[in-house]
Amino acid sequence: MKKMLETQFPGIDVVLENYPPPxxxxxxxxxxxxxxxxxxxxxxxxxxxxxxxxxxxxxxxxxxxxxxxxxxxxxxxxxxxxxxxxxxSSGAFEVYCNDELVFSKLKEGRFPGEIELKELVFKKLSTSRLEDGL
Incomplete structure (x- = not known):
């Protein structure tokens, strides 16, 4: 997923972290x-x-x-x-874009597909750029 996001969105910074269990x-x-x-x-x-x-x-x-x-x-x-x-292990997989939650495995109860994740990040980046332009 990290490689795919870095390839699809050049210049994006993907940070991997472990989510602590309870x-x-x-x-x-x-x-x-x-x-x-x-x-x-x-x-x-x-x-x-x-x-x-x-x-x-x-x-x-x-x-x-x-x-x-x-x-x-x-x-x-x-x-x-x-x-x-x-x-x-916490079982968490979360993706944030500009400090906003894009996808959460714990909330959705499933792991995202590459295409789905790419579209979610693209939508969030597009929305961010529109808000920055205003």
């Missing part, structure tokens, strides 16, 4: 790595960790995780990274 999602995204490392630590050293916590016999789920150590660690890592990525 605060609860950002906080949860910070907790995910700690949980990941906690689960991996339990898988690797559960025999020492559970007695320190006062639990003499580890719970049954520990043995199922321990039975396939590599698969459990890989799954924890991949699922944790997926969850963290999901929590850090």
């Amino acid at each position: 605060m609860p999602k950002r906080l949860l995204a910070k907790v995910v790595p700690a949980v990941q490392f906690g689960v991996i630590g339990i898988i690797m050293a559960g025999e020492q960790i559970f007695p320190m916590m006062g639990i003499m016999t580890p719970p049954p789920w520990y043995y199922s995780l321990r039975a396939n150590r590599f698969g459990s660690i890989a799954s924890t890592w991949l699922l944790g990274n997926f969850l963290q990525s999901f929590l850090q």
Whole structure:
């Protein structure tokens, strides 16, 4: 989209920015790595960790995780990274022209096509030029 807009409208300045997700999602995204490392630590050293916590016999789920150590660690890592990525993403795609909103994916519920976006920006630029000329 950036290249298309720069090609269609020479001299236009296209700025790409990340739209921050809501605060609860950002906080949860910070907790995910700690949980990941906690689960991996339990898988690797559960025999020492559970007695320190006062639990003499580890719970049954520990043995199922321990039975396939590599698969459990890989799954924890991949699922944790997926969850963290999901929590850090806002799903926003917005286009502004002269500080006015031209298109918002969150409001429309869809992603714009190239032709549609080109026409929206052209219309906004044309309107701006007419207002500047008055």
